[in-house]
């Protein structure tokens with residue numbers, strides 16, 4: 001058993017990425033001084049679609065750059081896809097035709113599970129039962145009921161078995177903004193706006209439980225992580241505006257606004273959608289009594305993420321300004337990799353590090369359940385256009 005909360009003192013380019021939520025720069029946290037395993041961690045990647053390919057690529061890079069891991073296996077229902085991936089990674093990874101085949105094979109110490117959300121519980125459980133530690137892509141299961149059940153099972157049988165893929169916790173611009181906020185730079189924060197908008201519909205065949213569990217789970221976790229608080233009330237305004245008609249993926253909305261009330265002193269607005277045709281939009285604004293902090297500003301330059309802080313009206317200079325250059329991979333990758341590539345890699349590095357030190361993970365199933373509880377509340381109170389109050393005005397006024 002490990003003490004909790006855990007701070008394992010990991011830093012990325014000098015920035016602490018402690019997931020305990022209890023220490024800004026590790027003071028007061030319980031740093032782990034466990035001895036690392038001598039051998040590289042044997043890692044498998046299961047599910048090699050849009051996101052799995054990115055994890056596989058990063059794992060191979062970490063193998064070359066740090067020697068901390070070795071990619072020993074890849075698995076996908078599409079065996080040819082797995083074979084192509086193994087070849088691209090250098091040819092030494094064993095190929096499996098499914099995660100069900102991989103689980104009993106005893107070839108790895110740890111696995112990254114990147115299969116469709118509806119299979120997360122079943123696939124993660126198969127690997128945990130086989131004694132592996134698991135990095136599971138978000139969301140935990142996609143529904144509140146299944147999250148609650150799965151969390152109980154994990155708490156009972158594998159309390160330190162699973163890390164959840166909330167890569168924003170490892171994103172340098174957001175970590176910097178959180179530090180600025182925690183330093184008191186903009187005073188008490190009373191509102192947070194967090195937006196995530198895809199430029200395309202969900203891919204054909206993609207299985208999503210809706211835009212809130214699929215997309216806003218990132219923003220909701222971000223808000224809870226930034227504030228260290230849980231909201232008391234939630235409400236969603238949802239619409240089907242454009243992109244839902246262009247895909248076979250069926251979702252409740254293609255645009256939604258989730259409002260979260262934290263008592264009377266803090267409001268969060270989460271905006272998600274799949275209609276931002278000009279490009280992937282990821283923006284967060286923290287509104288404080290003494291100013292505001294912006295993270296990201298859409299300018300069709302996905303690789304530059306500007307973090308800026310402004311003081312009160314009339315201030316001559318910005319309180320802070322720093323540009324974070326994201327990574328150009330030089331190959332065709334999904335748009336979310338433009339913005340979060342380094343964060344995905346840092347997340348994977350943290351997972352590997354925790355496995356090697358036998359330390360608890362900084363982000364777990366509990367964080368996934370917490371975010372899903374918020375989302376489920378928002379989904380219970382949904383307003384669609386039919387539920388809006390009728391506007392008492394002729395639809396086509398002669399002149400406005």
Ligand SMILES: NC(=O)c1ccc[n+]([C@@H]2O[C@H](COP(=O)([O-])OP(=O)(O)OC[C@H]3O[C@@H](n4cnc5c(N)ncnc54)[C@H](O)[C@@H]3O)[C@@H](O)[C@H]2O)c1
Nearest residue numbers: 047048049050051052075076077098099114115117137138
């Ligand atoms: N963190 C992020 O920003 C982010 C971004 C995209 C997707 N995701 C998450 O990643 C997961 C996968 O999404 P995706 O877009 O990559 O989906 P995808 O459909 O592109 O890929 C899923 C892959 O899993 C494989 N698969 C299915 N069943 C399998 C089995 N039994 N054994 C082995 N492989 C199996 C499929 O063949 C497919 O290649 C989802 O849960 C999604 O929410 C996270």
